[in-house]
Every structure is written in C-alpha cells, then in structure tokens.
Amino acid sequence: MFYGILAAFAAFSVILDQVVKYLVVRNIPLGGIVPVWPGVIHLTYVRNTGMSFSLLEGQRWFFVVMTVVIMALLVLAVKRKWVSHPLGLWALAAIAGGAVGNFIDRLRLGYVIDMFEVEFMRFAVFNVADSFLVCGAILLVVYVLFFDRQAREEKPHDSDR
Numbered sequence: 001m002f003y004g005i006l007a008a009f010a011a012f013s014v015i016l017d018q019v020v021k022y023l024v025v026r027n028i029p030l031g032g033i034v035p036v037w038p039g040v041i042h043l044t045y046v047r048n049t050g051m052s053f054s055l056l057e058g059q060r061w062f063f064v065v066m067t068v069v070i071m072a073l074l075v076l077a078v079k080r081k082w083v084s085h086p087l088g089l090w091a092l093a094a095i096a097g098g099a100v101g102n103f104i105d106r107l108r109l110g111y112v113i114d115m116f117e118v119e120f121m122r123f124a125v126f127n128v129a130d131s132f133l134v135c136g137a138i139l140l141v142v143y144v145l146f147f148d149r150q151a152r153e154e155k156p157h158d159s160d161r
Helices: 002-027 060-079 086-109 128-154
Strands: 033-037 041-048 112-118
Touching (some): 002 086, 002 112, 002 128, 060 086, 086 112, 086 128
Antiparallel strands (some): 033 041, 041 112
C-alpha cells in the first residue's frame, strides 16, 4: 500500500511537471517573460540542453544514460531494502519523479524546458522536475545523515552476537 502511494506521488510529480511545461510552451514565446511575483520570481521559457547553469550543455545522451542508471539504483535501493525508512522512500520517490520528468523532455525534445527564474539572486532557470529532484536529494541527505546512521547504530553487529 505504502509503495503504491509513493509510486502515485512520483507519477503526480511527473504529470505536474509535464503539464506546467505544456502550459509554458503554449502560452509563453521562447525567451518570453511573465511576472509571477514581481521582484521575486517570473516565468521565463528557456530550453536547456545541459543541467543547472547550462553545465554539460549538449550532452543529451549522457543525461539519458545517467537517468537510466539512477533509476536502476533507485529501484535496487528499494528492492534490496537499502532504504526502508519512510523519509528515505519519500526522497527516492521525489528523485524518481523529477528524473523521469526531465528524462521525458530529453528523449522527446532533446532538451529540457525550464521556466522558473528567481529575480532577487543570480540562479539557474529551473522547472518542476528540478524542484522535486532537489527536494528529494535534500531529503535523502537528511535521511542518510540522521535516520540511516541511527538505524545502523541500533542494529546488532555480527561481532556482538
């Protein structure tokens, strides 16, 4: 049941990402800007063939392969119970949803559609999938640092038996 909820969450993140991208493409010209919260954030339709800050620009197949590898690792982490705490599982679901959202763009278009641009600091233009990826990664770090370590320390070691 819980795994079904996690899968639904990941699917929701993919659908939300793709719907927002569709709306941006339909309603904002490439390079166009639409204020959302003046001085804070606006929508800017850009195409990104790299990652954040256009790093590794034009490396489409690298990102496709890396996404497949990451998804395989996520599946293994769940299947082999490397991650079993709910916080870690939510983190993996968010990462999976974000990865698939951008994967769809890379396969279908050859680039990722980005649209959120913060105005109060110099930062990369990003999308919904990126947000799920980053939040999932942060949650995963919190899980590894605090919850996973605690579970390992509580398990009896073979030498203790």
